[in-house]
Amino acid sequence: MIRYTIRRLLWGASVILAVTLAVFVLFGPVLQWKSNVEPARIYAGKNAQPEQIERVSKILGLDKPFYEQYGIMIRRLVLGPNQADKERMCPNSTEAECDELIGHLGQSFEKRRSVDKLIFSRLGVTFSLALVGAFIWISISIPVGVLSALRPRSIFDRITVVFILIGQSLPVYYFGLVALYFLAYTNKIFPPGGYMAFQWSEPWPWLSHLLLPGFTLALQFTALYARLVRGGMLDALGEDYVRTARAKGAGETRTVFKHAFRNALLPIVTLFGLDIGLLFGGAILTEATFGLQGIGSLSVDAAYRFDVPTTSGVVLFSAICIVVANIVVDLLLAVVDPRIRLD
Amino acid sequence: MALLEVKDLQTTFFTDDGAVRAVDGVSFSVEAGQVVGIVGESGCGKSVTMLSIMRLLSARHSATTGMASFDGEDLLSIPNKKMREIRGKQISKIFQDPMTSLNPVYRIGVQIVEALRLHDKAISRVAAFDRAEQMLAAVGIPSPRERLRSYPHELSGGMRQRVMIAMALINDPKVLIADEPTTALDVTTQAQILELIRKLRNEFSSAVVFITHDLGVVAELCDEVVVMYAGKVVESAPVDEIFENPQHPYTWGLLGSLPGRNLGNDRLYSVPGSPPSLLDPPTGCRFMARCAHAMSICETEPPLEILDHSEHAVACHLDPGFRTTQAIAFRSIANRVQEPR
Incomplete structure (x- = not known):
């Protein structure tokens, strides 16, 4: 198990390294060669003089050869900005001010703030949305999927299948807007958008702001997961070991949950980890529909404004989320499924 | 009274193409401590018979009628809870594929x-x-x-x-149902598992219902044999009778296709043709189309079903005298099969 864990961690680190290379190539050389948006020109502003652009190039380190730029990017990603970075980016600031201005992921062109801090300030929204959404889709899809697998072709199952189809084909922005119109505008049940930070003393404002977006986000996932749970349960219930359990004298509940469900759960665990990892990188459509200032809207804004460090920072952050989620899932699966540990 | 007694068992599957009666009027009985072999080719209903008795078939896709009494209780009509108490405790089962x-x-x-x-x-x-x-x-x-x-x-x-x-x-358990327990194993392992079942049979007092298509296994292990074909019992008899005095043409075919008999021949004998579709079974004898001795009555009249298992019983229109002369031809096979291997 320890060797397995170490192997997974090494694998994760090499994936992240590969992503950094891809991010660097896309946002560095490709951007500078293949488009008319030179980062230095964007940073310097619309009416900048050539000498100003050149100075900015020096500050950002864009005058150095690419391999050196990549080396600096990796060093900064792992160790944080060093003294030279700080002197270039924030020559006249104190240490604390400088931390606000530049971080592991560099400095935003647009906001002139550390990309780390920018992402960190959006984490609460994005994580809350992902967790509330995940809670909703898991707590609906699993019972629904199991029940319809237990009674295939029953009325309940047929209705479920229809709802799965609807849920999977309704676009998030459409469902979100309709929900907003009826539940926040004509009937003022929920707030029309925005976010309130979570507080232990009063969790309701936080939750009420997240219920509509959570449901909207969960809609497609609910449909997908219900379909997967249904299929997995149908398969598992047809397995020989389920018949063995019945032949031993196990009751229906025990057979279904102890023997079939645990096996049906294995692919769901994998997928859930990946989806959560993906959502921690931001849910762009849902955030846009409900005016949530999460990582998704951060990345959209940054992309519109050619804010290269922020965009590449969000991409890296999302990649790290997915890799970490993958590792967690792999370790979790090894606990649930004994067959995985050996290889 | 027998420990397990099955009378006129009928199991129907509801498929998209129509109702399939996989088991059609099967009767047999198992005494305490006895080993009964159920023999027949794939799809003849031998596994379904035992699954029906244990009520392990989906009630949505199949229906079972008839009677299966175990220790004085009708397994087909007792409540689910009672059935669960019997499963695994009184009647337990070994399946075909251990993997x-x-x-x-x-x-x-x-x-x-x-x-x-x-x-x-x-x-x-x-x-x-x-x-x-x-x-x-x-x-x-x-x-x-x-x-x-x-x-x-x-x-x-x-x-x-x-x-x-x-x-x-x-x-x-009082009854152990072994549903082709060696089919998925390689030959040396098969022999070990059979040896184990034989040994355990003496240690535990269970009666055994052994489902197989291997007559060699039957000869080694069983006391009684039930031969099934296309959902019906065609012959049932004590094991010695089956090998020394086989009465049904299908049993002759099974015995004839044992490898031991064909030493020296190029090709292994097989019963020609294939079993009838159970979606639309023939009105007369189900084996007729493959039978070398078929007569005109076989086409219209089904042979009398076997209900009494106290002795050698056969479901066939052929003249008993003719069958006996045919049976003599198979004695040599029986001798060969029953030699210790």
Whole structure:
């Protein structure tokens, strides 16, 4: 198990390294060669003089050869900005001010703030949305999927299948807007958008702001997961070991949950980890529909404004989320499924 | 009265193409301690018969009628709860494929102990695991204490079938149903498992219903034989009678296709043709289309069904005298098959 864990961690680190290379190539050389948006020109502003652009190039380190730029990017990603970075980016600031201005992921062109801090300030929204959404889709899809697998072709199952189809084909922005119109505008049940930070003393404002977006986000996932749970349960219930359990004298509940469900759960665990990892990188459509200032809207804004460090920072952050989620899932699966540990 | 008595059992599957009567009027009985072989080719309904008796078929897709009395109770009409108490405790089953019959995510020990504790709520965990260890030892698994902690994928097919047998016998059932327990195993393992079943049969007093298509196994293991064809019993008799005085043309075909008889011949004999579709079974004798001795009556009249199992019974229109002369021709085979191998 320890060797397995170490192997997974090494694998994760090499994936992240590969992503950094891809991010660097896309946002560095490709951007500078293949488009008319030179980062230095964007940073310097619309009416900048050539000498100003050149100075900015020096500050950002864009005058150095690419391999050196990549080396600096990796060093900064792992160790944080060093003294030279700080002197270039924030020559006249104190240490604390400088931390606000530049971080592991560099400095935003647009906001002139550390990309780390920018992402960190959006984490609460994005994580809350992902967790509330995940809670909703898991707590609906699993019972629904199991029940319809237990009674295939029953009325309940047929209705479920229809709802799965609807849920999977309704676009998030459409469902979100309709929900907003009826539940926040004509009937003022929920707030029309925005976010309130979570507080232990009063969790309701936080939750009420997240219920509509959570449901909207969960809609497609609910449909997908219900379909997967249904299929997995149908398969598992047809397995020989389920018949063995019945032949031993196990009751229906025990057979279904102890023997079939645990096996049906294995692919769901994998997928859930990946989806959560993906959502921690931001849910762009849902955030846009409900005016949530999460990582998704951060990345959209940054992309519109050619804010290269922020965009590449969000991409890296999302990649790290997915890799970490993958590792967690792999370790979790090894606990649930004994067959995985050996290889 | 027999321990397990099946009368006129009929099992119908509802398929998209129509109703298929996979078991059509099967009757036989098993006495305490007896080994009964159910023989027939694939699809003849031998497995379905036993699954029906244990009520392990989906009630949504199939229906079973008739009577299956076990220890004075009709298995087909008792409530589910009562049936669950019988399953695994009084009647237990070994399945064909040990590779898929054990749950891959639970340890062997947990699965064996489950069989025990489902029927004995009072037994402690420790005692249950001790008992499971004894059972693993009894079925010939080395270092049973460690093996309890193994997962199914860590064991070979033969070992897994031993685990299945241990699980089936842990409650000392009155009837053990072995549904082709050696089919999925290689030949040397097959012999070991058969030897094990024979040995355990003496230690545990269970009656055994042995489903197989291997007449060689029948000759070695069984007391009584029930030959099935296309959902019906065509012949049933004590094992010596089947080999020395086979009465049904299908039984002749089965005996004729045993490999031992054809030493020196190039091709193995096989019964020509294939079984009829059960979606639309023939009105007369179901074996007629493949029978070398078919007569005109076979086409219109089904032969009398076998209801009485006290002695040698056969469902065939052929003249008994003719059948006896044919049977003599097979005695030599019987001698060869029953030689110890």
